[in-house]
Amino acid sequence: MHNYKKLALIVASALALPVAAHADVTLYGFVSGGYESLKTETVSGEKKTLSRVTDNTSRIGFKGNEDLGNGLKAIWQVEQSLQIDGANDLSTGTLGTRNTFVGLQGGFGTALLGHYDSAYKRLTDVGLNVMGDTAADTHGSNNVYSRREARLKNSVHYTSANFSGFQFGASYGFDEDGTKSADRWSLGASYGNGGLKLGLGYDQADLDTATEDNTNAWKAAASYKFATGTFVGAGFERAKTEYKNGNPSRTQNDWLVAAGQDIGNLQLVASYGKLGKQKNGAEKEGEAKQWLVGANYNLSKRTQVKAFATKTDNESGASVRVDTLASTGFAAGTDQTVYGLGLKHSF
Numbered sequence: 001m002h003n004y005k006k007l008a009l010i011v012a013s014a015l016a017l018p019v020a021a022h023a024d025v026t027l028y029g030f031v032s033g034g035y036e037s038l039k040t041e042t043v044s045g046e047k048k049t050l051s052r053v054t055d056n057t058s059r060i061g062f063k064g065n066e067d068l069g070n071g072l073k074a075i076w077q078v079e080q081s082l083q084i085d086g087a088n089d090l091s092t093g094t095l096g097t098r099n100t101f102v103g104l105q106g107g108f109g110t111a112l113l114g115h116y117d118s119a120y121k122r123l124t125d126v127g128l129n130v131m132g133d134t135a136a137d138t139h140g141s142n143n144v145y146s147r148r149e150a151r152l153k154n155s156v157h158y159t160s161a162n163f164s165g166f167q168f169g170a171s172y173g174f175d176e177d178g179t180k181s182a183d184r185w186s187l188g189a190s191y192g193n194g195g196l197k198l199g200l201g202y203d204q205a206d207l208d209t210a211t212e213d214n215t216n217a218w219k220a221a222a223s224y225k226f227a228t229g230t231f232v233g234a235g236f237e238r239a240k241t242e243y244k245n246g247n248p249s250r251t252q253n254d255w256l257v258a259a260g261q262d263i264g265n266l267q268l269v270a271s272y273g274k275l276g277k278q279k280n281g282a283e284k285e286g287e288a289k290q291w292l293v294g295a296n297y298n299l300s301k302r303t304q305v306k307a308f309a310t311k312t313d314n315e316s317g318a319s320v321r322v323d324t325l326a327s328t329g330f331a332a333g334t335d336q337t338v339y340g341l342g343l344k345h346s347f
Contacts, residue, residue, distance in 0.1 A: 024064045024065055024066060025062060025063070025064040026062070026063050026064060027060070027061075027062055027347070028060075028061050028062075028063065028346075028347065029058070029059045029060040029061050029079075029082075029346070029347060030058060030059065030344055030345060030346040030347065031058045031082070031084055031344070031345050031347075032055070032056040032057065032058050032084075032133065032134075032342060032343070032344035032345070033053065033054060033055050033056055033058070033084045033085060033342060033343065034053070034054060034056060034134070034306065034340050034341055034342020034343065035051070035052070035053055035054075035340070035341050035342070036051070036052055036053075036054055036135055036338055036339065036340040036341075037049065037050070037051050037338070037339045037340075038050045038051075038052065038135070038336065038337070038338050039336065039337040039338075040334055040335065040336050040337075041334065041335045041336075042331055042333070042334050043316065043331065043332075043333035043334065052085075053085050054085050054135070055082070055083045055084045055085045056133050056134050056135075056306075056342055056344065057081065057133040058081070058082040058083065058084050059079060059080060059081055059082055059098055060079070060080055060082055061077060061078060061079035061080065061098070061099075062077070062078050062079075063075075063076065063077040063078075063079075064076055064077075065105070068104075070106075071106050071107050072104060072105070072106040073104070073105045073106065074102075074103075074104060075101075075102070075103050075104070075105050075110070075112070076101065076102045076103070077099060077100060077101055078095060078096050078100050079096065079097075079098035079099045079100055080095050080096065080097055080098060081097050081098055096114075096115060097115075098115075098151070099114075099115065099116050099117060099151065100114050100115045100116070101113060101114030101115070101116050101157075102114060103157075107161060108160075108161065109158060109159050109160040109161045110157075110158070110159045111156075111157070111158050112156070112157050113155065113156045113157070114155070115151060115152070115153050115154075115155065116151065116152060116155060116157050116171070117149075117150075117151050117152075118149065118150050118151070118152050118155075118157075118171040118173070118184075118186040118188075118203065119157065119158075119159070119168075119169035119170050119171040119186050119187055119188035119201065120148065120149060120150075120171070120186035120187070120188050120201035120202065120203040120217075120219065121146070121149035121150060121151070121186075121188075121201075122159075122169065122188060123159075123167065123168070123169055123188030123189055123190040123199055123200075123201060124146070124149075124188055124190070124199035124200065124201040124219050124220075124221050124235070125199065125221075126190075126197040126198065126199050126221045126222060126223040126233055126235070127197065127223050127225075127231070127233060127258075128145070128221060128223060128233045128234070128235050128256055128258045128271065129146075129258075130231075130258050130260055130269035130270070130271050130292075130294065131269060131271075131292055131294045131306070131308050131310070134306060134308060134340060134342065135308075135310065135322050135338045135340055136292045136294060136308045136309075136310035136322060136338065136340065137322070138256055138271060138273050138290060138292070142319070142320065142321055143273075143290070143320060143321075143322075144254060144256065144273035144274065144275050144288055144289070144290040144312070144320050145235060145237065145254050145255065145256035145273045145275075146219065146235065146237060146254075146256075147217075147237065147239060147254060147275075148203045148215075148217035148219070148237065148239055149203075150184070150203075152171055152172075152173035152184060153173060154173060154174045154175075154176050155171055155172060155173040155174065156171070156172050157169065157170070157171045157172075158170050158171075165191050165192045165193045166189070166190070166191050167189065167190050167191075168187075168188065168189040168190075169187070169188050169189075170185070170186070170187050170188075171185060171186045172184070172185045173185070175206075180208040181206055181208050182205065182206050182207060182208050183205075183206055184203070184204065184205040184206070185203075185204055186201060186202065186203040186204070187201060187202045187203075188200070188201040188202075189201070195224050195225040195226060195227070196222075196223075196224050197221075197222065197223045197224070197233075198221070198222050199219070199220070199221045199222070199235075200218075200219070200220050200221075201218065201219045202216070202217070202218045202219075203216065203217050203218075203219075204216040204217075207241075210244075211243055211244055211245070211247070212241060212242070212243055212244065213242040213243060213244050214241075214242050215239065215240065215241045215242070216239070216240055216242070217237055217238060217239040217240065218237070218238055219235060219236065219237040219238075220235065220236055221233065221234070221235030221236075222234060222235075223258075229261060229262030229263070230259075230260070230261050230262075231258070231259060231260035231261070231262075231269075232258070232259050233257070233258050233259075234255070234256065234257045234258070235255065235256050236253070236254075236255045237253065237254050237255070238251060238252075238253050239251065239252050239253075239254075240252075248280055249280070250278055250279065250280040251278070251279045251280075252275065252276055252277070252278045252279065252286060253275075253276040254273065254274065254275045254276065255273065255274055256271060256272070256273035256274075257271065257272055257273075258270070258271035259271070265297055265298040265299075266295060266296070266297050266298075267295065267296045267297075267298075268293075268294075268295050269292075269293070269294050269295070269296070270291075270292065270293045270294070271290075271291070271292050272289075272290070272291045272292075273289070273290050273291075274287075274288070274289050274290075275287060275288040275289075275318065275320055277315075278317075285315060285316045285317030285318065286315070286317045286318050287315040287318055288312060288313065288314045288315065288318035288319075288320035289312070289313045290310065290311065290312045290313070290320060290322065291310065291311055292308060292309065292310035292311075293308065293309055293310075294306065294307060294308030294309070294310075295307050295308070302345055302346045302347065303343070303344070303345045303346075304343070304344045304345075304346075305341075305342070305343055305344075306340070306341070306342040306343070306344060307340065307341050307342075308338075308339075308340050309337075309338070309339050309340075310322050310337070310338050311335070311336065311337040311338075312335060312336050313335050314332065314333050314334060314335055315333065316332065316333045317332050317333065318332060318333065319331075319332045319333075319334070321334075321336060322336050322338050
């Protein structure tokens, strides 16, 4: 609760300022929650069903800029997670748990430092996460696709200006642990033209353990939205762990296909993704699959109703999960099915 008291204090202070003093400051975010029915089945056949009201990654942020002249601007942002369902705070208890930074922007592009999404994550995003920020999210380290995307602490970032639809960027995250060297860096490039979006990225994290040297991955993704409102897209990622002492590396592929159709205020969506088996000289366990179907209905430009059904099918050794709250006590090989109905309001 201490965290939210600080948030309330900041909001109240901002509203109390004269208009001219914060004319370049924007308050933004969204509040999103829903009802879900979660079913789990373990490898041993044990089945459980849970009904709940859950928060869907609600957030609040403040951002602004100052014109420094000659086309140069100072930019900043502070973004914080919220939880409307009364669950325990999953953050660190401080502000800025989400994308938070200070930087400069001009004709050269954008340079910033802070806690921010890597170039690998940002520039390979072509809209495949058709039910993101819900239990049906398909992207992330615990999900079926784009498992190497990350938000980097203690990091610096550069994103180029837009050159006829083409952009590129780089990120570097400092480990800041004097006992080891485990920095992380990533590269990304994107291209957009009308309904076409393309993304390509590379990410590497040094591990500096007794047996592991680094993990690295590359990803390619593409999507297209037709004038008819039809959306199609696909992405592929290949991750590798490099070992020391001449031991063979371990690789694992993942891929996702997605589609959608706009019908007035209604958008129908679906996707299917697969995490392949680990390969380390021979195929091993670790395979998982996820499907989802859903719909978004816009009640207005800022308010949206969401409905979805999704399921993960984990083979032995795999622990892809759709339940974002199951960060502890989740056994490998457990399957999950979620049916959800929610409401989202953006501001």
